[in-house]
Amino acid sequence: MYALSWAIRSKSEWQRKISDPTILEKWRKEALDQQNASRIEEKLTSNLINYVLTELAGYARLSDPTTGIESGPFDAIWFSDCLISNELSDRLRGAVSQLENIPDELKDWHPGSNGQVLDLVHPSLYCIVYNRTESSSGSTSLKIDSPEYISFVTSERFCWLPSDFSVDPMDGSVQLISPYINNLHPTRHKALYPIVESVLGAFIPLFERVLSQVNGQDQDLYCDITPGSGRIMTKLSPGTDGKVEVPDNATDEEYEQLEEAAPKVLPEAFEKYKGELEKTIVPYSLRGKTIQCIIKLANIHLTPENAEYKGGSWHVEGMLNENIVASGIYYYEEENMSESRLAFRVTTGAPVYHEQWDFMCSKILYRMSKDSYCCQDLGSIATSANRALAWPNIYQHRVSPFRLVDPTKPGHRKILAVFLIDPSFERIPSATDIPPQQADWIFETLQELCTDPGSLFSRLPVELVDLIAENMPETFMTREEADEYRLELMKERTSFIPVWERDSSFSFNMCEH
Structure with missing residues (x-):
């Protein structure tokens, strides 16, 4: 349906x-x-x-004709093809070009991406490293400790570093509260900051719809249960006398084929729509709140020599440390790329209200059979240029394969992603609490101060300045250290995925206990 x-x-x-x-x-x-x-x-x-x-x-x-927001392939997935104005999109492309137009040796190709994914701003670099990263409050500094509660969905070592934003209570516009966005230099890339604020402001109604529908998803609205029956089940049609001839030596597969072929009565939806969609919306507003968001900018580049993107893996964003409740992506530019789709699936509990033998009903209703994984496909959506998309982070997602349209020319697809931290939970450490950890940012600032006649640093001997640079606090990381931590973080989260799938996508059987 x-x-x-x-x-x-x-x-x-x-x-x-x-x-x-x-x-x-x-x-x-x-x-x-x-x-x-x-x-x-x-x-x-x-x-x-x-x-x-x-x-x-x-x-x-x-749907909202003003913002173009519509419901996607499944509940709580929302999108718009006109959420971001052409003027804002042009400004974004212009400002991002400063991150793109750098020497080749400085470009950050994502590890393991076969030279196809160019990271411009990525949260895995200079992330929070527990027991090393320091939080500053006034004149004191305190190392960030690892979480007290550890499970396979919680990292003992790392956490992405969000920034804090205020949402205007009247018009929903967004303003950065934190002094910086991680991996986006507050001076060198100053032009991007108001653009990120504007894009995030446009995403607020999209995120509100996601959260509003997630709040209302625990209602059973769509299916009539047969009066007087305690179980939803496949029933044989009248005239079959409730019997299907089954050979004594029939295998499970043969029994299933006979059951499939037998005429039957199945649960039905209501004859007509009765407003169930509207009932799944429990309004949730972000206006007047301080929200925490993680920002990511990335490009996918294909060339005639490297002409096909193989697609991604099923995953949710982050781990329990980040408390990411919803993800949003803005596809702001593409050239010479075939259609790509973002597919969704979700883990579920075992279907209830079914008899032990009633595998056919569950197969028809949920496409789940005995011993199958409790994981349902939710459909997919094309990731076309200028499309903004948001969904709850309880849904796994995966990028489908795509390739160059003209294999003789290069092509690219560019995205801005926003990961929203759950505003109903306790806030996590952010760029408001943690100073920039990039050692090269500090060195650049130190050099600027030393050449500024109005700064006291300009009066210091070179030897003393060098001594200061050599004895930076441990919280500052060199690029080499940050790269190494990123690899460790990626390894940890790559290892987490199969364990998470195993423990959350459990198989079910229909035995009653």
Whole structure:
């Protein structure tokens, strides 16, 4: 049902077309015709198709024509193709060029990316290193300790470093509170700071929709349970006398085939849409709040010699240390790239209200069979240029493969990502608490002070200045140290993914205890 709805809502001008009865009837007929070739777990009844078509008006009401925000392929995924103005997008491209136009030997190609992913601002560099990074408050400094509670989803060693932003209570505009954004020099890259604030301000209504729908997701709204029955189940159709002839020596596979072929009655959705979408929205506002965000800028570059991006791995952003509640990406430029999609899936609990033997109903409703992983695909969305996208960080996501359209020319795709720290949790250490850890920033500042006639540093002997530079506090990291910590962080989080998948995507069986 979600797939059918998203296929329709991916059409151009779908909100206008749903008011045309002729077009709706055409879509209904096409959907019904397609069921003949569908597998049983993919078949939709005419009632289910009717529900999807009548539900479209609800999706239209949730859309915002001013910002272009619409619901995506699944609940709590929201996007817009006009959220960021052309003027702001142009300013972003211009300011980012300063990060791009540097000598080749200084470019930061992401480790393990086959020379395709160029990191411009990445949170894994100069991150918080527990028991080394220092928090400064007035005249005192204190090392940041590792978390007291440790589990496989918590890092004992590292944490990304967010910045604090205030959200205006009236218009939702955003202003940086922290003195800097990690890995974005506050003087050299000063032009980017107000642009990041403006982009983040545009994302506020997108994030609010994500959080509002996540708050309302624990409601059961969509499926009728047969009156008088304590279990949702596949029931044999009238006239079968409740019996299916099964050979005594039938294997599990043969039994499943017989069960699949038998006529049956399945749970149905409501005959028509009754406002269930609106009921999943529990309004949540970020206005008037101080939020913590992690900023990332990256480009993917393909060349005729390196013409295909193989795609990413399934993952959520960060670990429990960061408390990332939602992710947002703005795809602000692409050239000579084939379509790429961002796919989503989510871990679930074992389906409830099913009899032990009723594997067919679970297969049809959830595409889950006995001993399958409790993980559901949620669909995917194209990551086209100028698209802004946000989703809850409980969803795993993965970038699909793509390649050059013209294999004789280079191509690129550029993104700005924002990771929102859960505002309902206790804040984590940020750039407000922790001074910049980049040793080269400090050296540059020291050199500038030494050449400034108005500074007392200009009066110091060269030997004393060198001594100061050689005895910087431990919290400052050289680029070599930061690179090494990044590799350790990546190794830790790469190791975390399979353990997390194993422990959260558990398989289920239908035995009752």
